[in-house]
Amino acid sequence: PQTIYLADYTPPAFLVEQVGLTFRLDPGKTRVISKIEFKPNPDSQSGEFFLHGENLTLIRAAINGQEVTPEVTDQGLTCDVPDGPFTWESEVEIDPAANTALEGLYMSNGMYCTQCEAEGFRKITYYPDRPDVMAPFTVRIEGPEKVMLSNGNPTGQGDGWAEWHDPWPKPAYLFALVAGDLVNHPDRFTTKSGREVALNIWVRPGDEDKCAFGMEALKKSMKWDEDVYGREYDLDVFNIVAVDDFNMGAMENKGLNIFNSSCVLASPETSTDMNFERIEAIIAHEYFHNWTGNRITCRDWFQLCLKEGLTVFRDAQFTADMRSAPVKRISDVIALRGRQFREDNGPLAHPVRPDSFVEINNFYTATVYEKGAELIGMLKRLVGDDAYAKALDLYFDRHDGDAATIEDWLKVFEDTTGRDLGQFKLWYEQAGTPRLSVTDDFKDGTYTLYFKQETPPTPGQPDKAPRVIPIAVGLLNPNGDEVVPTTVLEMTEAEQSFTFDGLSSRPVPSILRDFSAPVIVQRDTTNKERAFLLAHDTDPFNKWEAGRDLARDVLIRMVRDGAAPDSGYLQAMHAMLRDDTLDPAFRALAVGLPSQDDIAQRLHDEGATPDPQAIWEAGETLRQTLAQEMQDTLPRIYAQFQVTDPYRPDAEQSGSRSLANATLALLTRLDGGAQAQRQYDSADNMTQQLAAWGCLLQAGKGDAATAAFYDQWRHDRLVVDKWFSLQIVHDDPATAVETCAALTNHADFNWKNPNRFRATLGALAMSPAAFHRADGAGYALLADWLIRLDPVNPQTTARMCTAFETWSRYDNARQAHARAALERILATPGLSRDTNEMVARILG
Ligand code: HT7
Numbered sequence: 001p002q003t004i005y006l007a008d009y010t011p012p013a014f015l016v017e018q019v020g021l022t023f024r025l026d027p028g029k030t031r032v033i034s035k036i037e038f039k040p041n042p043d044s045q046s047g048e049f050f051l052h053g054e055n056l057t058l059i060r061a062a063i064n065g066q067e068v069t070p071e072v073t074d075q076g077l078t079c080d081v082p083d084g085p086f087t088w089e090s091e092v093e094i095d096p097a098a099n100t101a102l103e104g105l106y107m108s109n110g111m112y113c114t115q116c117e118a119e120g121f122r123k124i125t126y127y128p129d130r131p132d133v134m135a136p137f138t139v140r141i142e143g144p145e146k147v148m149l150s151n152g153n154p155t156g157q158g159d160g161w162a163e164w165h166d167p168w169p170k171p172a173y174l175f176a177l178v179a180g181d182l183v184n185h186p187d188r189f190t191t192k193s194g195r196e197v198a199l200n201i202w203v204r205p206g207d208e209d210k211c212a213f214g215m216e217a218l219k220k221s222m223k224w225d226e227d228v229y230g231r232e233y234d235l236d237v238f239n240i241v242a243v244d245d246f247n248m249g250a251m252e253n254k255g256l257n258i259f260n261s262s263c264v265l266a267s268p269e270t271s272t273d274m275n276f277e278r279i280e281a282i283i284a285h286e287y288f289h290n291w292t293g294n295r296i297t298c299r300d301w302f303q304l305c306l307k308e309g310l311t312v313f314r315d316a317q318f319t320a321d322m323r324s325a326p327v328k329r330i331s332d333v334i335a336l337r338g339r340q341f342r343e344d345n346g347p348l349a350h351p352v353r354p355d356s357f358v359e360i361n362n363f364y365t366a367t368v369y370e371k372g373a374e375l376i377g378m379l380k381r382l383v384g385d386d387a388y389a390k391a392l393d394l395y396f397d398r399h400d401g402d403a404a405t406i407e408d409w410l411k412v413f414e415d416t417t418g419r420d421l422g423q424f425k426l427w428y429e430q431a432g433t434p435r436l437s438v439t440d441d442f443k444d445g446t447y448t449l450y451f452k453q454e455t456p457p458t459p460g461q462p463d464k465a466p467r468v469i470p471i472a473v474g475l476l477n478p479n480g481d482e483v484v485p486t487t488v489l490e491m492t493e494a495e496q497s498f499t500f501d502g503l504s505s506r507p508v509p510s511i512l513r514d515f516s517a518p519v520i521v522q523r524d525t526t527n528k529e530r531a532f533l534l535a536h537d538t539d540p541f542n543k544w545e546a547g548r549d550l551a552r553d554v555l556i557r558m559v560r561d562g563a564a565p566d567s568g569y570l571q572a573m574h575a576m577l578r579d580d581t582l583d584p585a586f587r588a589l590a591v592g593l594p595s596q597d598d599i600a601q602r603l604h605d606e607g608a609t610p611d612p613q614a615i616w617e618a619g620e621t622l623r624q625t626l627a628q629e630m631q632d633t634l635p636r637i638y639a640q641f642q643v644t645d646p647y648r649p650d651a652e653q654s655g656s657r658s659l660a661n662a663t664l665a666l667l668t669r670l671d672g673g674a675q676a677q678r679q680y681d682s683a684d685n686m687t688q689q690l691a692a693w694g695c696l697l698q699a700g701k702g703d704a705a706t707a708a709f710y711d712q713w714r715h716d717r718l719v720v721d722k723w724f725s726l727q728i729v730h731d732d733p734a735t736a737v738e739t740c741a742a743l744t745n746h747a748d749f750n751w752k753n754p755n756r757f758r759a760t761l762g763a764l765a766m767s768p769a770a771f772h773r774a775d776g777a778g779y780a781l782l783a784d785w786l787i788r789l790d791p792v793n794p795q796t797t798a799r800m801c802t803a804f805e806t807w808s809r810y811d812n813a814r815q816a817h818a819r820a821a822l823e824r825i826l827a828t829p830g831l832s833r834d835t836n837e838m839v840a841r842i843l844g
C-alpha cells in the first residue's frame with residue numbers, strides 16, 4: 001500500500017466553480033449524474049486532470065457537451081481537457097445496497113444515507129475528492145422516498161423529486177444525502193442578526209419521542225456559539241438525521257448533520273445520564289464544526305487536528321459552561337489518559353499532525369482529537385483569554401472560505417500576540433507524552449521547583465526536542481491555606497527551575513493545576529502529602545488528582561508487593577465521601593479507582609510485567625475494603641442522594657445519581673445485592689436501572705434481571721446494545737470471553753451493525769483481565785471476528801484493532817498469543833488497507 005506524505009502536498013491542478021448532481025435513487029443501481037464547472041488552478045504547475053473514483057460504473061462522460069472516453073483505473077480517471085475553464089459531465093451507477101462499508105452512499109434499514117469524510121465522495125461520483133477543492137453544490141434527488149434531503153437550503157420539491165442548493169463553497173467530504181421514510185421533530189431558531197432558521201431532527205417512525213433533548217442541545221449550541229465565539233448560523237435550515245448503521249458518532253455535513261442514532265436519540269427510560277451528556281456534547285461538536293471545519297476547512301488530511309482539535313476544545317468549553325467545569329475537566333483527563341496516553345505510549349503513537357499515512361481513516365484518533373484539543377487549551381493558557389479571543393476573531397476573518405493549515409492557525413496567534421510559536425509547534429510535530437520530573441527545595445524562605453522534561457522515543461521519532469510547557473502551580477501552607485495562588489510557569493528548557501520567595505515555611509506544591517499540559521508528572525511524594533492535597537487543594541482538578549495518585553499508589557503496592565490496602569487512603573476517601581461541601585459528582589469521581597489499564601501502564605513504566613488478572617483482583621479487594629471502611633456511611637449517602645423530583649438529565653440531578661450509584665456499587669459488596677435489587681425493581685429511568693443491574697451482575701446475582709431487562713427492552717435497539725455490553729463488562733474475567741462468544745450466537749447479534757459489534761466485541765476489548773486472559777482466548781475471539789468483519793466494514797475493523805496496541809507490555813506467553821492473533825489477521829487474503837496498516841503498525 002502507498003504511503004502519503006505531508007511533504008508531498010501540491011495544490012490541485014483544477015478548481016471547481018459549481019457542482020450539479022442528480023441522483024436517481026434505486027437500492028441496487030442508483031444513477032449519479034454530475035455536471036461540474038472546472039477551471040485551471042493558477043497556483044498549480046501540473047495540468048493533469050485526475051478525478052478520484054472507486055467502485056463506480058461509468059456510463060458516459062462528456063467535456064463541454066462532447067462525449068469523451070477517459071482512462072479509468074480502480075482509483076479514478078484521467079482525461080485530456082481543453083485549455084481554460086470547461087464543463088465536465090458524467091453518469092455513473094452505484095450499488096448502495098451492497099455498500100456494507102458505510103462509506104459513500106449506502107442503505108441503513110431501507111434508508112439512503114451518505115458518509116463522505118474522509119474519502120467517501122469518490123464512491124459516489126468522479127470528483128477531485130480532496131478538501132482543498134471547495135465549491136457550491138446544487139443537488140436534485142429523484143425517487144419514491146417520502147423525505148429526500150441534501151446540504152444547504154431546499155429550492156424545490158414535487159412528486160418524486162427534491163432540489164437543494166448549498167451556496168457555501170465546501171469540499172466533497174461535507175456532501176450529504178439522506179432519503180427514506182423519516183419523520184421530523186421540528187423547531188426554530190432566530191440568530192442574533194434575525195435570520196430565521198428551521199431546525200429538524202429526522203428519525204425513523206417510532207423514535208419521535210426521543211428527539212426533544214437533542215433539539216434543546218442544538219438550540220443551546222447555536223446560542224453559545226453566538227455568545228462566546230460570535231459565530232452565527234448561515235443557512236435557512238439545519239437538519240439532523242439519526243441513522244442506525246454508522247461507523248462513528250456523527251458527521252458535520254453542511255446543513256445536514258448525520259448522527260449515529262446512539263448519539264442523538266434520548267429518553268429518560270432508555271438513556272443514561274452519561275448518554276444525555278454525551279449527546280449534548282456531540283450535537284454541540286457537530287454544530288460547532290459549521291465554523292471550525294466547514295467555513296474554514298483543512299487544506300489536506302494531515303491538517304485534521306485543525307478542525308478536530310479546535311472543535312473538541314470548543315465542545316469541552318460548551319459542556320463546562322452548561323454543566324460543571326471541574327467535573328468536565330476531570331472526566332476529560334480520565335478519557336485522555338485512558339485513550340490518548342495509551343496511544344502515545346505504544347506502537348500507534350503519532351504526532352497530532354501526522355506527516356504520513358496509508359489510510360486516513362486510521363488517523364481519526366485520540367491524539368488528533370483529544371491531544372489536539374489539549375494543544376488549544378495550552379495555547380489559550382499561554383497567550384491569555386483576551387488574546388485567544390482576538391486570535392480567533394482574526395482566524396475567522398482571515399480564513400473564512402479557506403482550506404487552511406496548522407501554520408495558518410499558529411500565524412494568527414503570532415500576529416495577534418507578537419509571540420514566536422516555533423517551539424509550541426513541536427507539540428503538533430512530536431509524538432509521545434512528555435514525562436515531567438519534579439523535585440523541590442526550601443531554604444531561607446525561598447522555595448524552588450526543579451523540572452525536567454523528557455519524551456520517550458516513538459515510532460520514527462527517536463529523539464525529541466524540549467517543548468514549551470505551561471505548568472500551572474499553586475502553593476499551600478502546611479495549615480492548608482493557599483500562599484501562592486495559581487501561577488503559570490512557562491517551561492521552555494529541558495531542565496528549568498522556578499523560585500518563590502518570602503515564604504515562612506516549606507509549602508506543599510500543587511503542580512499542573514487544571515491539568516495545564518498533557519504530560520505525566522513524576523514526583524516522589526508521600527501519601528500524607530497526597531491526602532493533604534485531597535483535603536485542602538483549592539484546585540478541583542488537583543484535589544481529585546491527589547486522590548487518584550493515592551489510589552494508584554495503593555493499587556500498585558498491592559499488585560507489585562502484595563501489600564494490604566493502605567489505611568491512610570481508606571480514611572482519606574471516607575472523609576471525602578462524607579464531605580457535604582463537595583459536589584456529589586466530584587465525590588463520585590473521586591471514589592472511583594484508576595483504570596486497570598492505567599495500573600498496567602504504570603507497572604510497565606517501572607520496568608515490571610503487569611499481570612492483568614492480579615490488577616483486576618487488587619481492584620476488587622480495594623473496593624471491598626473501601627466498602628467495609630465506609631459501611632456506616634454508605635446507606636446514609638445512598639439515601640441522601642436519591643432524587644425524588646421528576647427526572648432531569650442536568651448536572652445537578654445526574655451528579656446526585658452518580659454518587660448514589662457509586663455508593664450502591666460499594667453497598668452491594670456488603671449486602672450481596674439486596675439494595676441493588678430494590679433499585680432495579682423500582683427504577684423509572686435507565687440510569688437507575690442500568691446501575692442496579694450492573695451491581696447485580698457484579699455480585700453474581702444478575703440472572704433474573706438479565707432476562708427481565710431483555711424482555712422489557714428487546715424492541716429498543718439502543719437499549720439492547722447496553723444489554724450485550726453490560727453482561728460482558730460485569731462478568732468475571734475468567735468467563736467473560738465465553739459470555740462474549742455466547743452472545744455472538746444470540747439472534748440479536750447483528751454483527752454488521754457497528755453499534756452491536758462494538759457493544760459486544762468492543763466490551764470484551766475494554767475489559768483488560770478478560771481480553772488479556774492468559775490462555776489467549778480473548779485475543780483469539782477478537783481476531784476471529786475482526787477477520788470476519790474486515791471485508792464487510794474495514795473502518796470499524798481497523799479501529800477495533802487498537803485493542804491489541806498494548807500487547808507488548810505483557811508476559812512472553814501472552815505476547816505469543818497476541819502475536820499469533822495479529823499475524824493471523826495480517827495473513828488473511830484480501831485484508832483491507834485499513835486493517836493491514838493498523839496490524840502492521842501494532843506488530844511494529
Ligand atoms: N468529522 C467526523 C469524522 C469522521 C466520521 C464520522 C462518521 C463516520 C465516519 C467518519 N470518518 C470521519 C466526525 C467528527 O469529528 O465530528
Ligand code: ZN
Pocket residue numbers: 285289307308311
Ligand atoms: Zn469533529
